[in-house]
Amino acid sequence: xxxxxxxxxxxxxxxxxxxxxxxxxxxxxxxxxxxxxxxxxxxxxxxxxxxxxxxxxxxxxxxxxxxxxxxxxxxxxxxxxxxxxxxxxxxxxxxxxxxxxxxxxxxxxxxxxxxxxxxxxxxxxxxxxxxxxxxxxxxxxxxxxxxxxxxxxxxxxxxxxxxxxxxxxxxxxxxxxxxxxxxxxxxxxxxxxxxxxxxxxxxxxxxxxxxxxxxxxxxxxxxxxxxxxxxxxxxxxxxxxxxxxxxxxxxxxxxxxxxxxxxxxxxxxxxxxxxxxxxxxxxxxxxxxxxxxxxxxxxxxxxxxxxxxxxxxxxxxxxxxxxxxxxxxxxxxxxxxxxxxxxxxxxxxxxxxxxxxxxxxxxxxxxxxxxxxxxxxxxxxxxxxxxxxxxxxxxxxxxxxxxxxxxxxxxxxxxxxxxxxxxxxxx
Amino acid sequence: xxxxxxxxxxxxxxxxxxxxxxxxxxxxxxxxxxxxxxxxxxxxxxxxxxxxxxxxxxxxxxxxxxxxxxxxxxxxxxxxxxxxxxxxxxxxxxxxxxxxxxxxxxxxxxxxxxxxxxxxxxxxxxxxxxxxxxxxxxxxxxxxxxxxxxxxxxxxxxxxxxxxx
Numbered sequence: 109x110x111x112x113x114x115x116x117x118x119x120x121x122x123x124x125x126x127x128x129x130x131x132x133x134x135x136x137x138x139x140x141x142x143x144x145x146x147x148x149x150x151x152x153x154x155x156x157x158x159x160x161x162x163x164x165x166x167x168x169x170x171x172x173x174x175x176x177x178x179x180x181x182x183x184x185x186x187x188x189x190x191x192x193x194x195x196x197x198x199x200x201x202x203x204x205x206x207x208x209x210x211x212x213x214x215x216x217x218x219x220x221x222x223x224x225x226x227x228x229x230x231x232x233x234x235x236x237x238x239x240x241x242x243x244x245x246x247x248x249x250x251x252x253x254x255x256x257x258x259x260x261x262x263x264x265x266x267x268x269x270x271x272x273x274x275x276x277x278x279x280x281x282x283x284x285x286x287x288x289x290x291x292x293x294x295x296x297x298x299x300x301x302x303x304x305x306x307x308x309x310x311x312x313x314x315x316x317x318x319x320x321x322x323x324x325x326x327x328x329x330x331x332x333x334x335x336x337x338x339x340x341x342x343x344x345x346x347x348x349x350x351x352x353x354x355x356x357x358x359x360x361x362x363x364x365x366x367x368x369x370x371x372x373x374x375x376x377x378x379x380x381x382x383x384x385x386x387x388x389x390x391x392x393x394x395x396x397x398x399x400x401x402x403x404x405x406x407x408x409x410x411x412x413x414x415x416x417x418x419x420x421x422x423x424x425x426x427x428x429x430x431x432x433x434x435x436x437x438x439x440x441x442x443x444x445x446x447x448x449x450x451x452x453x454x455x456x457x458x459x460x461x462x463x464x465x466x467x468x469x470x471x472x473x474x475x476x477x478x479x480x481x482x483x484x485x486x487x488x489x490x491x492x493x494x495x496x497x498x499x500x501x502x503x504x505x506x507x508x509x510x511x512x513x514x515x516x517x518x519x520x521x522x523x524x525x526x527x528x529x530x531x532x533x534x535x
Numbered sequence: 536x537x538x539x540x541x542x543x544x545x546x547x548x549x550x551x552x553x554x555x556x557x558x559x560x561x562x563x564x565x566x567x568x569x570x571x572x573x574x575x576x577x578x579x580x581x582x583x584x585x586x587x588x589x590x591x592x593x594x595x596x597x598x599x600x601x602x603x604x605x606x607x608x609x610x611x612x613x614x615x616x617x618x619x620x621x622x623x624x625x626x627x628x629x630x631x632x633x634x635x636x637x638x639x640x641x642x643x644x645x646x647x648x649x650x651x652x653x654x655x656x657x658x659x660x661x662x663x664x665x666x667x668x669x670x671x672x673x674x675x676x677x678x679x680x681x682x683x684x685x686x687x688x689x690x691x692x693x694x695x696x697x698x699x700x
């Protein structure tokens with residue numbers, strides 16, 4: 109009764125496009141009323157849910173990412189990627205993947221990645237003779253991979269929801285992202301030969317030096333993060349503060365192209381985005397209470413009993429659900445709704461929390477770029493100015509390679525756990 | 536516009552931006568105290584600097600900035616919504632739906648305000664461990680969030696109502 113009241117309210121409000129966070133909030137009130145709990149539970153969970161040390165990593169990473177993008181660090185990273193791999197057949201396409209890997213290492217938000225990479229690399233691809241649908245596919249699939257490269261807001265949220273070390277999840281993401289990137293590159297390589305995509309001129313040593321030097325300033329960020337986490341020097345929240353300080357320093361002292369006024373505007377925008385993310389989590393924390401009261405996790409546990417013997421099948425099933433939810437609801441809402449339900453079961457059948465979170469992150473990445481309504485995909489298509497229908501026929505090989513990447517991550521937990529284990533975060 | 540009204544209109548934005556700066560500077564100070572000052576006081580045998588207020592300032596700023604920013608976001612469209620169905624509605628219906636949203640949000644804001652107030656009263660006897668701050672000040676963020684939600688939604692409802700179909 110309670111469950112259906114909440115579910116029906118949520119679905120009805122969401123389908124008439126009330127923002128999801130408010131559908132959840134209102135459905136939460138309904139749940140408290142029907143279940144005869146105190147309505148004060150909602151505001152108190154909201155406050156408790158937004159007052160969190162782990163989540164404090166979100167504002168700094170969002171702000172730092174915005175600022176570094178504004179300074180033009182992304183241009184340097186794109187140039188580096190092109191110098192490294194652009195001269196191979198289909199190299200421009202591969203450099204989309206590589207540039208996204210680098211760029212995602214300074215930016216925490218997938219949606220920001222799509223606009224940065226899409227805006228910077230779509231025009232050169234079109235000029236070089238790539239068809240718009242291929243250009244859009246490359247941007248979409250590369251960014252779907254990029255969600256696995258830390259820092260990622262999504263991983264911070266997962267760390268909070270599953271009570272797992274964010275540092276562990278961050279460290280866990282690097283290799284899976286690389287594996288997925290390789291899967292994509294293989295497809296691009298094949299496509300390049302089939303469709304006869306052009307090569308860039310091989311850069312001279314001097315040109316390469318210029319590109320490498322320009323990318324030194326941005327590359328400090330991912331390197332410091334990896335080393336700092338690997339050696340356990342700081343927490344994710346502290347890393348966020350350091351990265352933000354570094355970004356401000358670089359903007360004021362090195363690039364000198366951001367006025368104080370623009371800086372304030374960026375802080376304002378970053379605060380709005382932070383509030384949207386944290387508020388969503390805060391609202392979702394009411395559900396942890398409601399579902400606990402209902403025994404939903406136990407119910408689902410019984411339902412998924414047959415899968416308990418085969419963890420990979422369980423992860424696959426969860427991934428499929430997450431991909432679909434992620435397509436409809438966008439990544440974060442999907443995660444905050446589903447994860448608290450599924451995570452206890454995963455833990456019970458012996459899946460390592462870091463592995464679980466990374467698989468989930470990869471699945472959400474695919475969901476965001478799944479036709480017909482993945483938010484990220486729709487954005488990527490906007491840069492190439494084509495429709496979903498036109499696009500799908502050329503997209504499926506990339507989509508398939510993302511799925512292959514996901515399967516590899518599911519079947520071989522050690523890919524994810526290797527770095528965290530070496531860092532002593534996994535026993 | 537009347538100057539006073541203009542001030543009121545910008546106040547939430549200014550406060551939110553200020554809180555964002557406070558939170559970030561606070562964390563940086565925290566890193567400095569934890570890594571540099573701890574080392575300094577250990578090396579030179581000085582009295583150690585206490586820094587566990589850093590957490591409280593950061594967390595409370597985040598709570599406040601979340602409530603204010605979430606309310607501002609209502610009209611800025613920062614909250615994600617699913618538009619598959621409503622995009623197919625005729626304009627007149629779409630307008631009606633929009634007004635309906637804002638009315639619902641006014642209700643949500645009202646509930647948040649009323650029960651948020653109750654919760655802050657309930658917590659007014661407790662004090663935070665590090666700053667010794669009355670916890671009412673933390674929970675009042677939900678009340679302010681509720682009030683702002685009502686204001687922004689009411690403005691949104693009026694605009695949607697007046698907009699030509």
